[in-house]
Amino acid sequence: xxxxxxxxxxxxxxxxxxxxxxxxxxxxxxxxxxxxxxxxxxxxxxxxxxxxxxxxxxxxxxxxxxxxxxxxxxxxxxxxxxxxxxxxxxxxxxxxxxxxxxxxxxxxxxxxxxxxxxxxxxxxxxxxxxxxxxxxxxxxxxxxxxxxxxxxxxxxxxxxxxxxxxxxxxxxxxxxxxxxxxxxxxxxxxxxxxxxxxxxxxxxxxxxxxxxxxxxxxxxxxxxxxxxxxxxxxxxxxxxxxxxxxxxxxxxxxxxxxxxxxxxxxxxxxxxxxxxxxxxxxxxxxxxxxxxxxxxxxxxxxxxxxxxxxxxxxxxxxxxxxxxxxxxxxxxxxxxxxxxxxxxxxxxxxxxxxxxxxxxxxxxxxxxxxxxxxxxxxxxxxxxxxxxxxxxxxxxxxxxxxxxxxxxxxxxxxxxxxxxxxxxxxxxxxxxxxxxxxxxxxxxxxxxxxxxxx
Numbered sequence: 001x002x003x004x005x006x007x008x009x010x011x012x013x014x015x016x017x018x019x020x021x022x023x024x025x026x027x028x029x030x031x032x033x034x035x036x037x038x039x040x041x042x043x044x045x046x047x048x049x050x051x052x053x054x055x056x057x058x059x060x061x062x063x064x065x066x067x068x069x070x071x072x073x074x075x076x077x078x079x080x081x082x083x084x085x086x087x088x089x090x091x092x093x094x095x096x097x098x099x100x101x102x103x104x105x106x107x108x109x110x111x112x113x114x115x116x117x118x119x120x121x122x123x124x125x126x127x128x129x130x131x132x133x134x135x136x137x138x139x140x141x142x143x144x145x146x147x148x149x150x151x152x153x154x155x156x157x158x159x160x161x162x163x164x165x166x167x168x169x170x171x172x173x174x175x176x177x178x179x180x181x182x183x184x185x186x187x188x189x190x191x192x193x194x195x196x197x198x199x200x201x202x203x204x205x206x207x208x209x210x211x212x213x214x215x216x217x218x219x220x221x222x223x224x225x226x227x228x229x230x231x232x233x234x235x236x237x238x239x240x241x242x243x244x245x246x247x248x249x250x251x252x253x254x255x256x257x258x259x260x261x262x263x264x265x266x267x268x269x270x271x272x273x274x275x276x277x278x279x280x281x282x283x284x285x286x287x288x289x290x291x292x293x294x295x296x297x298x299x300x301x302x303x304x305x306x307x308x309x310x311x312x313x314x315x316x317x318x319x320x321x322x323x324x325x326x327x328x329x330x331x332x333x334x335x336x337x338x339x340x341x342x343x344x345x346x347x348x349x350x351x352x353x354x355x356x357x358x359x360x361x362x363x364x365x366x367x368x369x370x371x372x373x374x375x376x377x378x379x380x381x382x383x384x385x386x387x388x389x390x391x392x393x394x395x396x397x398x399x400x401x402x403x404x405x406x407x408x409x410x411x412x413x414x415x416x417x418x419x420x421x422x423x424x425x426x427x428x429x430x431x432x433x434x435x436x437x438x439x440x441x442x443x444x445x446x447x448x449x450x451x452x453x454x
Contacts, residue, residue: 035236039168040177042235044184046116046228047161051188053123053221054154057088057147058283058409059192062290062297063206064214067131068140084140088147089406092155096398099156100391107241108164108390111156113232118153120225122146127218158401159394166381166451167238167389172323174451178378179319185373186312189282193305195220200298240386240451260392263383266442268396270331270379273435274372275405277338280428281365282311284409289358292416293350303359311366318374326446327375328439334371335436341368342429347422372435382445404431 061081069080095115103111125146132139161181169177195217200206204213285307289300322330345365352358384392408428415424 039235039238040165040180042231043112043161043164043168044180046112046232047157047181048184048188048191049221049224049228050116050119050154050157051185052191053119053188053218053225054088054150055189055192055283056123056195056217056221057126059189059196059286059301060209060214060217062287063209066210067133067214068143070132080140083410084144084147086406086410087144088151088154089402091148091151092158092398092402092406093395095152095155095157096159096394097155097391098152100159100394103156103160103163103390103394104388107237108160108167109232109235109237111160111390112164112235113229115153115157115160116225116228116232119150119157120222120229122150122153123218123225124222125149127215127222155398156394158397159390159392162377162381162393163241163390164238166378167240167386169378171451173320174378174382174449175322175327175375175446176316176320178381179315179322179374181377182370182373183312183315186282186308186315190305190308190312192217193286193301193308197298197301197305200301206297243386260384260388264392264396266383266438267380267393268400269438270435270442271376271397271400272404272438273335273338273432274369274376275401276408276428276431277334277342277369278373279405279408280412281362281369282308284412285362287409288346288349288412291413292421293352293358295353295355295358299355303355303362306359307362307366310363311370314367314370315374318370319378322375322378322446326444327379328442328444330371330375331379331439332436334368335432335439337368338432339429339436342432343422343425346425350421379442379445382449382451385450 065081099111099115102114123146125142129139129142129146162178165178165181166174199209199213199216286300286304289295289303290297293300295303318330345361349358349361352361380393380397381389411427412421412424415421415427
């Protein structure tokens, strides 16, 4: 039987509709992926700018410390400045508490915007504050206030950014995309160190840096933080939060978090050793090379910059690997090597003068640390449901970081001052060992992720 004209018209019409639907579906998928990538980019870059502002303090501390704390020798002045650095950490749980609740009720985007604005203002305060010689005790007081403001900012940043990236990343690639949170933390630190090296090598003398040049990176930090504000204003809220926004506003944050007590304990434990190791090998290393290994400032800074480049590049590699083999194998490797390798590492490093060997050793240590940092964000996020993810992740993380990571530099300098620097090496090893126990206890979050239930 021959097909009628009407039947042929119907077939053509149906075929056209199918093609149109396929085209619209493909376009919608492309647009959705572009939105995901833009969200990941904006959240990550904003995080990088915040950590630049945070780490520039540590990078330039050896130059501005006498301007705020003029009495005593270099180690004493550094101890006072390290105390201010530690206080900035101690207030992070407060920032995590306030902005964690805000992120779970008002959205990840809103909390991230508040966070970067606070960091911007803190950097501006430090950059324009006169020294002790000009305004007396007001100088270190203003420095302390600025660091408290930045500590509150960073406390809220961690949970909100981790929730945002993990919820935005596509399933099966969450380890890879979430690793960019620590990648941008490393980039922020690298940018801070690179700024210092450029000033040291090409623009300013050591005297100029100590007199006034140290202010330049802080003012740059305030300026580039404005870029983070613009980027985050144009971000879209995550689909997970938008879908559960009504549920997320019910009940108190503490009551909701208490329903996930085991997850909170695991976040605290797996953070403890990893963050202590990160701040020891990535942030404090520059001062160890100068103050303990006897290297000059320029060489130590250059080694720190070059090793941080490698540390940054390796993050997404391990993140992608975790999408295949899981998060626990990487965490367990870090835990075992860190526990038993830290003491011999520092003991050996203190006696090495060859900068090439020093760089190789520091780089090897950071590769091990990257096995934690690359999967830290996604592992913690996968432990919580959407309605309490930011608060539940941020608060135990911030408490752990505040109590242990924020005091790394102070403990290291104090043990050196009393003549028992090896105690610090034992301290780092014990912190990593505690986390190793948690890695053995925790489930493989890749296969039991609560993000799948959003």
